[in-house]
Amino acid sequence: MTKTKLSTFGKIWRIVLCIVAPLGGGFLISLLTMSAMDKFGALKQPPLAPPAWLFPVAWSILYVLMGIASYLIWYAGFKGKKSDKSTAKCALILYGVQLVCNFAWTPVFFNMEQYWIALAILAIMWILEIIILAKICRLSKPAFWCLMPYLLWTTFAAYLNISIAILN
DSSP states (O other), X not given: OOOOOOOHHHHHHHHHHHHHHHHHHXXXXXXXXXXXXXXXXXXXXXXXXXXXXXXXXXXHHHHHHHHHHHHHHHHHHHHSOHHHHHXXXXXXXXXXXHHHHHHHHHIIIIISOOHHHHHHHHHHHHHHHHHHHHHHTTTOHHHHHHHHHHHHHHHHHHHHHHHHHHHO
């Protein structure tokens, strides 16, 4: 059986798409929540709360890493055996679901100020991230390590979410 080769153009196109999808979605969501940032700044903040300028920087880095990871997962499935394809497909579906949750969390937290509902969304994201990491740990170590900062940031975001819900 002959393996299908992917052209250099095809690889570049896919990696750009994989990176632009989370970055673009994050940018659109930030436009929707921009007006709520003043209200957020007026909230009682917990210890360890980072300065406001850090959030867009951190999320931009995380979205790029997530995009790279999604490409690496896809590519490992593309070039791998049948079980790798199945694992990659499942991981990418879960990645898409958690990305939707990620984008949903922002307006629920900032615009709607529904902190406990936002925490439930964050918990779903966190669980999906753990499942994705478990699925891809043998499929693509680089993808695994690209997603690890996202899990750590989501864990920290849960601390901030809980603290803000309690304090406000």
